[in-house]
Amino acid sequence: MYIAVKGGEHAIEASRQLLAAARRGDADVPALEVAQVEQQLGLLVGRVMAEASLYDPRLAALAIRQACGDAIEAAFLLRAYRTTLPRFAYSEPLDTDRMRVDRRVSAIFKDLPGGQLLGPTFDYTQRLLEFGALASGTTASDAAALDTPRQDVPNALTQLAREGLVEPCLPSLGDPEPPDITRDPPAYPLPRTGWLQMLARADEGWVLGMGYSTQRGYAHTHPFAGDLRCGKVAIELIPDELDFPIEIGEIELTECQMINQFVGSAEVAPVFTRGQGLVFGRGERKAIAMSLVDRALRAAEFGEDSSSPAQQQEFALPQGNSVEASGFVQHLKLPHYVTFESELQLIRKLREDVHARATQSVDGDLA
Secondary structure, X not given: OOOOOOOOHHHHHHHHHHHHHHHHOOOOOOOOOHHHHHHHOHHHHHHHHHXXXXXXXXXXXHHHHHOOOOHHHHHHHHHHHHOOOOOOOOOOOOOHHHOEEEEEEOOOOOOOOOOOEOOOOOOOOOOOOOOHHHHHOOOOOOOOOOOOOOEEOOOOOHHHHHOOOEOOOOOOOOOOOOOOOOOOOOOOOOOHHHHHHHHHOOOHHHHHHHHHHHHOOOOOOOEEEEEEEEEEEEEEEOOOOOOOOEEEEEEEEEEEEEXXXXXXXXXXXXXXXXXXXXXXXXXXXXXXXXXXXXXXXXXXXXXXXXXXXXXXXXXXXXXXXXXXXXXXXXXXXOOOHHHHHHHHHHHHXXXXXXXXXXXXXXXXXXX
């Protein structure tokens, strides 16, 4: 805290009041409601939930409103609240093949089981500002929600996996219990279950940059979007008093399974390998980038060279923690009086020594 600032506690309270006024904005403009954020800024809500690792659209919307739209600050608020919640159970593994999809596309097949479901996306828009919203508050593109029934859609890679052309997506026998990065600090090297957790709640911009780097030659990958889907997935758990799973609700998820070429080895025939991305809400860009980084991090598993940044766990993973990164960067604006004063004195002393040596050198030349 800036305890040395004139006014001390009163100055800090005044700063809080100024923040509240800045958050409210012009009083002649209607105040932003939490429900509006939740319903109309769904992509931002999904991003905050993912980076906070807490699925609650209403609380994410509240955090966004409180943070003035700052996604990192909102994730910080929501993650802080998350630490106060008890953990009473672990769910069963999610079956995304049973997802009730709103949108599902595949870049590798023209015709595939279940078809291409375009759903809500910016992909087919013209990226032109709709100036009509400035005058009326609505635009020509605003429309009533379509009542389209969601459906189960088979995974686009299932048949290729049956033919042995794509590696199977099944848990290995004897797999250890996945680590919980929210309970235990990550210890490198992490298993894949650990790094997928870190990527799922990492800053979207960081993961996007890491994924983009793999496409620009900083990893040996040639990716194809095999199956990209958004929709609702059932959550199941097994209560202590029962010996079978029960459904307790559903959450909205985005999943991307990226496939990459693998030339094989003396022991393994050539096959396509997978990268996996799974995030809360509608977050296609994050899921795609996550799947690219996941596959890059699997380089050692396939005996590939690991020389690129996205292939180094200790570079690609911890720097993606938006809350930690933001805190460490922003702490620089907090008081560092003592540290700076000591370095200032050191610089002055070093400059005095340099000046003294230069003076002695000149005197010696004159003599």
